[in-house]
Amino acid sequence: MTAAQSTSFRIDCSYCPIRHRAVCAKCEPDELDLLNRIKIYKTCPAGQVIAIRGEQMDMVASIVSGTAMVTRSITDGRTQMIGLLLPSDFIGRPGREAAPYDITAITDVTLCCFRKRPFEQLLLDMPHVQERLLEMALDELDAARDWMLLLGRKTARERIASLLSLILRRAKLPEALAERDCRIELPISREAIANYLGLTIETVSRQLTRLAKDGIIRIDGKRGIIVPDVAELMAETGDDSDGGVIA
Amino acid sequence: MTAAQSTSFRIDCSYCPIRHRAVCAKCEPDELDLLNRIKIYKTCPAGQVIAIRGEQMDMVASIVSGTAMVTRSITDGRTQMIGLLLPSDFIGRPGREAAPYDITAITDVTLCCFRKRPFEQLLLDMPHVQERLLEMALDELDAARDWMLLLGRKTARERIASLLSLILRRAKLPEALAERDCRIELPISREAIANYLGLTIETVSRQLTRLAKDGIIRIDGKRGIIVPDVAELMAETGDDSDGGVIA
DNA sequence: CGCGTGATTGAAATTTATCAAATCGCGTGG
DNA sequence: CCACGCGATTTGATAAATTTCAATCACGCG
Numbered sequence: 001m002t003a004a005q006s007t008s009f010r011i012d013c014s015y016c017p018i019r020h021r022a023v024c025a026k027c028e029p030d031e032l033d034l035l036n037r038i039k040i041y042k043t044c045p046a047g048q049v050i051a052i053r054g055e056q057m058d059m060v061a062s063i064v065s066g067t068a069m070v071t072r073s074i075t076d077g078r079t080q081m082i083g084l085l086l087p088s089d090f091i092g093r094p095g096r097e098a099a100p101y102d103i104t105a106i107t108d109v110t111l112c113c114f115r116k117r118p119f120e121q122l123l124l125d126m127p128h129v130q131e132r133l134l135e136m137a138l139d140e141l142d143a144a145r146d147w148m149l150l151l152g153r154k155t156a157r158e159r160i161a162s163l164l165s166l167i168l169r170r171a172k173l174p175e176a177l178a179e180r181d182c183r184i185e186l187p188i189s190r191e192a193i194a195n196y197l198g199l200t201i202e203t204v205s206r207q208l209t210r211l212a213k214d215g216i217i218r219i220d221g222k223r224g225i226i227v228p229d230v231a232e233l234m235a236e237t238g239d240d241s242d243g244g245v246i247a
Numbered sequence: 248m249t250a251a252q253s254t255s256f257r258i259d260c261s262y263c264p265i266r267h268r269a270v271c272a273k274c275e276p277d278e279l280d281l282l283n284r285i286k287i288y289k290t291c292p293a294g295q296v297i298a299i300r301g302e303q304m305d306m307v308a309s310i311v312s313g314t315a316m317v318t319r320s321i322t323d324g325r326t327q328m329i330g331l332l333l334p335s336d337f338i339g340r341p342g343r344e345a346a347p348y349d350i351t352a353i354t355d356v357t358l359c360c361f362r363k364r365p366f367e368q369l370l371l372d373m374p375h376v377q378e379r380l381l382e383m384a385l386d387e388l389d390a391a392r393d394w395m396l397l398l399g400r401k402t403a404r405e406r407i408a409s410l411l412s413l414i415l416r417r418a419k420l421p422e423a424l425a426e427r428d429c430r431i432e433l434p435i436s437r438e439a440i441a442n443y444l445g446l447t448i449e450t451v452s453r454q455l456t457r458l459a460k461d462g463i464i465r466i467d468g469k470r471g472i473i474v475p476d477v478a479e480l481m482a483e484t485g486d487d488s489d490g491g492v493i494a
Numbered sequence: 495c496g497c498g499t500g501a502t503t504g505a506a507a508t509t510t511a512t513c514a515a516a517t518c519g520c521g522t523g524g
Numbered sequence: 525c526c527a528c529g530c531g532a533t534t535t536g537a538t539a540a541a542t543t544t545c546a547a548t549c550a551c552g553c554g
Binding site for chain 1: 509510511512518519
Binding site for chain 2: 070072073074075076078079080082083093094095100101124127130131133134135137138140141142144145146147148149151152153154197198238239240
């Protein structure tokens with residue numbers, strides 16, 4: 001956590017919207033009390049840099065609201081998005097000094113922060129937090145590996161279809177996916193999509209229009225996408241029929 | 248763990264070559280005793296399938312010796328290597344029924360196996376194992392994300408250089424990297440390299456000969472590579488000067 | 495000695511990136 | 525209210541990188 005945040009406050013954990021999914025998901029009331037006492041809320045405006053690779057991190061945090069992106073770059077500016085942080089996702093790595101990636105707020109972001117040292121101590125005392133952190137790390141690992149398949153082997157069209165289908169699955173209830181004309185709002189710009197998919201902006205744009213021409217999607221303004229038939233979109237992802245999800 | 252293994256035996260943990268790096272690294276002697284009682288050694292010959300994505304896994308295991316590869320594939324046979332398993336690496340995921348990836352032995356492999364249920368129970372009772380598992384998962388996550396940068400943004404030449412430099416760093420002591428004419432043995436075939444780097448066999452082959460023509464490497468038989476100047480190779484990886492490692 | 499697998503090389507095709515220009519959306523100031 | 529300008533997006537033409545298809549080569553082994 002490098003950059004200054006604009007505000008700092010605290011609310012009670014019992015009202016916390018990410019209570020059941022964040023690192024604290026498995027905590028008992030007394031453990032929650034302890035967390036409550038040492039946490040600090042901070043907010044970052046959209047666009048603000050939350051962490052810079054290689055710089056000192058003295059905080060860890062959960063995302064309470066908003067979206068942030070995790071990126072890595074090489075010398076000449078090429079950058080790859082490595083993860084998307086949504087509410088309940090965790091930032092920071094116990095037992096490491098420097099931030100391993102760059103993190104930038106996409107929308108305004110609210111963070112539930114802990115100073116790193118006390119948090120590390122707390123991990124040892126509170127196995128529930130460590131258990132949950134392990135679960136979350138393994139889920140992220142699965143997601144990262146799915147993405148490796150996409151980046152290493154999928155065509156531009158398949159990448160776009162995969163992204164759209166990912167967003168659909170995250171945004172909609174499973175039963176809603178059977179309906180016709182599902183509408184989603186892209187949470188990120190074309191540039192961010194390109195960085196996510198390992199493509200250029202132009203290729204992203206072209207593949208979107210091509211999918212539209214083929215009737216797989218309809219484009220509705222800059223950020224809106226309407227999917228007439230989700231199954232048809234899924235068929236374009238290149239994945240096996242299960243859509244990458246294990247039964 | 249799906250496939251049948253050829254042999255099954257047990258040796259004492261105190262002689263275990265991966266004792267200090269595997270999931271049991273942080274265990275006290277009494278904890279080790281407990282592990283010792285419930286572990287089973289198994290071996291797989293080179294080429295054998297160790298796990299198949301989607302199939303039931305009733306074992307978790309550490310790699311004691313040998314090398315295995317973790318892959319994911321899509322419908323038409325395109326496959327992406329998602330990880331390389333070396334001695335001390337862990338196979339299996341607590342709290343999940345089905346294997347999330349395919350795993351294949353590259354060389355003969357010796358595994359230190361635990362039945363999944365008892366191991367899961369043991370995780371709760373032995374925080375040292377869980378701590379270590381978390382560390383290992385986070386390290387793997389970092390590795391997966393580095394690889395995402397490679398797959399999404401690097402050129403074929405940079406990918407090859409990155410792989411060679413990765414193997415160098417794994418195989419040699421840091422001080423040996425300063426020497427001239429470092430020799431490494433590629434642990435995997437051209438096809439496996441291609442699947443690792445998200446390229447075709449032919450591109451791998453061409454880039455290797457091109458790097459050789461440019462004097463960055465010398466090719467020494469099918470599997471041997473001699474690197475006259477490691478720094479020069481590192482400069483071809485596209486990474487910042489730190490070579491992707493955080494201080 | 496010939497066979498087979500894995501690796502290399504070559505030529506053509508395809509995909510994606512790059513460079514350049516046009517368009518769109520939208521808030522601002524006149 | 526409307527023209528202006530800016531950033532983001534789309535579109536077009538061309539170039540570059542990588543894949544694909546097809547041969548050839550190298551080498552270990554029966």
